[in-house]
Amino acid sequence: MSTRIFGSGIKRREDPRLITGGAKYTDDMALPGMLHMAMLRSPYAHAHIKHIDTATAQGMEGVVAVYTATDLSLGAVPCAWLVPNSDLKTPAHPPLAADKVRYVGDAVAIVIAEDRYLAQDAADTIHVEYEVLGAVVNPEEATQEGAPQLFDDVPNNIAFRWIASSGDEGVEKAFAEADVVVKDRIVQQRLLPTAMEPRAALAQWNSGTGEMTIWCTSQNPHIHRFILSGMLGLAEHKVRVIAPEVGGGFGSKIPVYADEALAAWASMKLNRPVKWAETRSENYLVTIHGRDxxxxxxxxxxxxxxxxxxxxxxxxxxxxxxxxxxxxxxxxxxxxxxxxxxxxxxxxxxxxxxxxxxxxxxxxxxxxxxxxxxxxxxxxxxxxxxxxxxxxxxxxxxxxxxxxxxxxxxxxxxxxxxxxxxxxxxxxxxxxxxxxxxxxxxxxxxxxxxxxxxxxxxxxxxxGPSQVAGATGFQGGLWESTIIRVTPTGKVHAMIGASPHGQGEETTFAQLISDEIGIPVEDIEILHGDTGNTPMGWGTYGSRTTPVAGAALVLATRKIKEKARAMAAHLLEAAVEDIDYEDGKFFVKGSPDKFKTIQEATLMATLAWNMPEGMDPGMEASQFYDPPxxxxxxxxxxxxxxxxxxxxxxxxxxxxxxxxxxxxxxxxxxxxxxxxxxxxxxxxxxxxxxxxxxxxxxxxxxxxxxxxxxxxxxxxxxxxxxxxxxxxxxxxxxxxxxxxxxxxxxxxxxxxxxxxxxxxxxxxxxxxxxxxxxxxxxxxxxxxxxxxxxxxxxx
Amino acid sequence: MQIQGSYTFEYDQQAVWNILMNPDAIAKAIPGVKEMVPLEGETYAWRAIAKIGVASVSGTYSGIIRMTEIEAPDRYRLTAEGEGQQSVINGTALITMQPAQEAGKTVVVWDAEASLAGKLASIAQRLIKSAAGLLSRQFFGGLAKQLKAAEKEAKTVPAATSSHSMAGES
The missing domain is CATH 3.30.365.10 (Aldehyde oxidase/xanthine dehydrogenase, molybdopterin binding domain)
Known part of the structure; x- marks a missing residue:
């Protein structure tokens, strides 16, 4: 038997294109007639917006449009983890700040222009009159009396108060009776995720078909489609989200941000493709931070x-x-x-x-x-x-x-x-x-x-288990699904809903499939990142892709294997129970020399000239997997x-x-x-x-x-x-x-x-x-x- | 952010006062100023456009410069509010003049408070103090040069005197 592919340290199949410049990221895309979007962001941490003057920007040659909050017909940016029993407050997060800005970087206006740099220059000419309010950056101080209040209906800035306890009495007793107690005040400082590729979005509205295509830096394109369709007021089947090559995320490309939605909305409004790409300093300013x-x-x-x-x-x-x-x-x-x-x-x-x-x-x-x-x-x-x-x-x-x-x-x-x-x-x-x-x-x-x-x-x-996701307020499921399609010549397309962006599943998932059915890794393509050609899945984060999508993949591959086994049995004129499998070959027990390969079984199932009783043509399987x-x-x-x-x-x-x-x-x-x-x-x-x-x-x-x-x-x-x-x-x-x-x-x-x-x-x-x-x-x-x-x- | 400094002019206080109250001279001396136009209806206020580079942020800023609390020939307050490059700059400086110990010289002391918001704050804040020092030296040095040039025009000055007319910041 050859060396088992499962457990083998083969090189990442993704790497040649990534290290030779062949990979295509969102910002590498260009479409005919494409416009560029730049954001005007608040220089103040907390201020009332008194007046916005966009006249100069509007008049600049090459500027196609300037929009502020009052121009928008776009839903608020939702929060999707509504933790229960915590008195959670979810004040609206408008895509563009309307009457108040709440952090440095909060977007106030967008400029759409023929050129990226022109868009930014035009944004710089917009004059906003602010009434500056007090800032508060320390979360403990923000809860104290007298701290600046971000929202009128969120007293003391407390968004939620959540408690997990094994039983308060027991805890109290244990501390009371302890021989030693140590205490510490720990500051988990804020961190910047610093993905190598900043965020970007390119949106293309097709007014003929009423379809919206959004290429964006996403760890979970199906979640992006789910939420963006809601924000844009489009039916979900008319929205296609594609995460092409994504240069790392570390969590920062899970969220749905206003920027992608604004680019898509502007594309609809102007009926032209609109691209937005973050600079590194913009990434540090407005892409999520961690810890704190x-x-x-x-x-x-x-x-x-x-x-x-x-x-x-x-x-x-x-x-x-x-x-x-x-x-x-x-x-x-x-x-x-x-x-x-x-x-x-x-x-x-x-x-x-x-x-x-x-x-x-x-x-x-x-x-x-x-x-x-x-x-x-x-x-x-x-x-x-x-x-x-x-x-x-x-x-x-x-x-x-x-x-x-x-x-x-x-x-x-x-x-x-x-x-x-x-x-x-x-x-x-x-x-x-x-x-x-x-x-x-x-x-x-x-x-x-x-x-x-x-x-x-x-x-x-x-x-994780979707039931637990629901019970803990996560506004989605946490299962994964896959479709595995074997072509007539025995090559594999495995489509997954999860969306690897550096973790190497194009390699490891090919190994998983190869290990189950003996088709070589080179003949297996893992397709991901495009809601147009992958089945639903909740994305890549929380170290979930291998445990969850990987499980779906193994189970789907086993379905392929059983169908191929039945096909091989039919071709070998033997009972299915008598067919053994090894290294991609099916044979009658004890006669390994007379065999049908998985590829032969697939070809015959695809031609369907002579199918076993009751078997459908083709070699394809799908599998949903919700982890227990x-x-x-x-x-x-x-x-x-x-x-x-x-x-x-x-x-x-x-x-x-x-x-x-x-x-x-x-x-x-x-x-x-x-x-x-x-x-x-x-x-x-x-x-x-x-x-x-x-x-x-x-x-x-x-x-x-x-x-x-x-x-x-x-x-x-x-x-x-x-x-x-x-x-x-x-x-x-x-x-x-x-x-x-x-x-x-x-x-x-x-x-x-x-x-x-x-x-x-x-x-x-x-x-x-x-x-x-x-x-x-x-x-x-x-x-x-x-x-x-x-x-x-x-x- | 507090910024303090001083500069010694080799001219008497009245000459220094005059030039520090001369908008044309100031416009010439402020590093990067492209335009300084009097605001209508105000005597000591101008709309200014300047091109300044601090750290990796370089670009054009526009804003208002005002003189207030004027007490000739001893002090006034200079305030500037500018914006540009996704940033807002606010500064106010109390500028005080007094005769130096050495006769015929004048010490100008400034006590400024500046605040930055936006991109300048996030990228250039740690360099702004040294940049402010440099800009101040350039500003007062520029005024001193103008005084010297005016003096040259008015009378013939021995070359030896002018060679050390630009005193340094202390």
Whole structure:
């Protein structure tokens, strides 16, 4: 038997076109008669619009139209995650601000012109008279009395108040009876998703057929069609959304924004194609941001290191409006994961969503789970320190024992499978934990500061059972569907509703199909991204494409296989039960030399000259798949850092990651996902952070001001894995798109704090820049009078 | 954002005052000013168009420049409100003049407050202080040059004197 294609690290089939410039992105498209749209955006964080003067722009040669809110006939931008039992407020989010702007970048007018640059120049001539109002950027402060109010009918800017609890009495009791309690105030700083390709849209209205085609940067074109048809007032079957090549998303291309809808509306109005493409600074200003929590968290434990309770109050900045999935992120995807991989009996999360005069926030890689894992791992290290226990042993003591088919946590979720300690031990062996502690002690004597951070995590992904989606207020389903079509010559078109944009499913899904029916990967095309030729699906996010769409694909392929088997049996004049399959060939049991290939069976089924009784012609199958549960990948990440005493620079010396996402279809692609994830998570720990000034002006508006991590900051990652299949997935797969980001932030953060133990530093605000670390060290040395710039000393 | 600075002119206070009240001279000295037209019905107000580059944001701004709180020959307040490049700039500076310790020289001190909104804030804010310092030096240096040129026209001046007529900002 040849090497199995499942599990083989073949190269990504997407890459040649991506790295040779052959890929076509939305902004590469051009249509005859195409116009360009530019946006006039508010320079103020919060202001009444008194008057808009567009006369100059209107009169410029080449300007076709200028529109403000009063010209529009376009629905509001909806929020689509209406979290229940949270008193959720959903004030209208108009596509263009009518009477009030609520963040810097809020769109006020659009200019449509013959040329992109002309459109922007014309927008610059529009004069808007504003009455400037107070800004508020800190979500906790925004809830205080006297804070500027964004909406008249949202008191104290509170968008929702959501609570997940294992039982308040039990939580209270556990804290009251605890031997140790540690508390922390954690700032999950705002982050910029920074997809390599900014957003763009090209809309073409066909007045003859009444059809609208929108090419746009989308992670979920079917959701975009669903929502845009509503905003535009068009029947859904008359709207086609195409996500061509999409250059990354990290969550930022899930939401439906006003911009795409405005381009489409203008195309209808003017009966010409209209394109809009973001600049990078516009991307930083108006495309969603991630995180933005201020958390007050605490953990209770007994003196032997048994964690008895965890609780927290989260002020989650929603920005100026609720983005598409915004409210679901700091609630369902965050609070329900407060127990992590540990046997913590009591847990409570209160999450308060808050409007601030800032860019809206939404899912950013990990989306709620990085924040949950971070606070857990921070608190565990602090408990360990307080009890003078090794933080690894404290984790080990509290890990949930191995389980293969379901473990229900106090917050109600049922984890699918886990074997946490094995992953922990593997990672510890790789890093040489015991030896490191000796090296660290030795180094400290020499005035060198080494630190180690260990994270044992599990996370919820593979979103998810549609019934749960409905119960948690998600305004859609979370199933996937596929159509697999085998051509007469045995080539495969597999159409999926999910929409990969960098994750490599054109490769891994071809491997899944090939593994089931023996058709070579080269003969399989995965079609995605176009609502015109793919079946319905809810998109690519939440590490769901492989667990959900992948399951649909496997089941559909098995239908193909069974039809081919029946066809082969007919051709071999044998009973179906007597037909064996191996490597793309069907044969009568015991006679492997006399066979029909899958291609032969397909050809004969397609010609249909001689079909078995009752069988329809053709070789095609479709499959819907609604997962019975989420999947819960897990693992252990360990980092070693060294801090330069003279500069405070944190050097990441080693990084070990042992992840378990079940069986791996393609270990190279899994490694790629983990690599990218680690880098983004470390970015939060060490480099990244959105800064607004007190007037709500975004100060990190370009790549010169916002520190996206660079390759030079990283060592070679040392990866390994364990394999714990998901019991409910047809081939046991779990998602792996976000684990790196989820685990790496606390891992590196804890390593830095560990290194700084001689300075007695307990907690610092991220990012742990050289300046901040150096200042903390100086303060402890007593040789400088630095500010308290996010540093809290230990005692 | 607070910006303070000073500049020493090698001229007496009346000469400095005169040129600081001369809109034509000011229009010539403000870096990048393309146009400065008096506002109808106001004595000390002008509509101005300037082309300025700060960091990676370069372009044309239009706005209003006003002089208020005029107390000859000691002080006045200069305010500017401008917009352009998806940005709004607001600045107000109290400009004070007094004789320098050295006879015949005048120290001009400014105490300014500026705020930026929009693209300039998000891209250029961290550079604006140094840019403001540079623009201020260019502005007062430009005025000093004009004083010198006027002086040359009025009488013959020995070359040695003019070579150090541009004093630096302190």
């Amino acid at each position: 929590h201020i958390e007050h968290v605490e953990m209770a434990a007994t003196s032997d290191g048994t964690i008895t309770a965890i609780r927290g109050t989260v002020y989650a900045g929603m920005g100026a409006y609720l983005s598409t999935a915004g409210p679901g992120i700091p609630t369902i995807l965050h609070g329900l994961m407060y127990c992590g991989p540990y046997t913590i009996p009591h847990a409570r999360c209160e999450s308060i969503g808050v409007f601030t005069t800032t860019t809206p926030t939404d899912a950013y890689r990990g989306a709620g789970r990085p924040e949950a894992v971070f606070l857990m791992e921070r608190l565990i290290d602090q408990v360990a320190r307080k009890l003078n226990m090794d933080p690894v042993e404290l984790r080990r003591k509290n890990l949930i024992p191995p389980f293969e088919d379901g473990y229900t946590i106090p917050l109600g979720l049922t984890y699918d499978s886990g074997n946490y300690e094995v992953a922990l031990d593997k990672a510890l062996a790789m890093i040489g934990y015991a030896d490191f502690r000796k090296e660290q002690a030795e180094a400290r004597k020499q005035g060198r500061y080494l630190g180690i951070g260990v994270t044992t995590y599990c996370e919820i992904c593979g979103l 549960n989420f999947v819960y990948p897990f693992g252990t990440h360990i980092a070693i850092v060294e801090i330069e005493a003279d500069t405070g620079i944190v050097h990441l010396k080693r990084y070990v990651a042992v992840d378990d996402c079940g069986p791996q279809i393609n270990p190279v692609i899994v490694a790629g996902q983990i690599h990218g994830g680690i880098v983004q998570g470390v970015g939060q720990a060490l480099f990244e952070g959105v800064v607004y000034d007190e007037h709500g002006q975004l100060l990190t508006g370009s790549m010169m001001d916002y520190a996206v991590p660079r390759a030079e900051a990283f060592p070679e990652f040392e990866l390994d894995h364990t394999v714990t299949p998901s019991p409910h997935h047809p081939v046991g797969l779990k998602g792996v798109g976000e684990t790196g980001t989820i685990a790496s932030t606390p891992t590196v953060y804890n390593a830095v704090i560990d290194a700084l133990q001689p300075f007695g530093i307990k907690t610092m605000e991220m990012p742990l820049t050289a300046a901040r670390v150096w200042e903390a060290m100086q303060r402890r040395n007593g040789s400088a009078n630095g500010s308290t710039n996010g540093v809290h000393e230990g005692s």
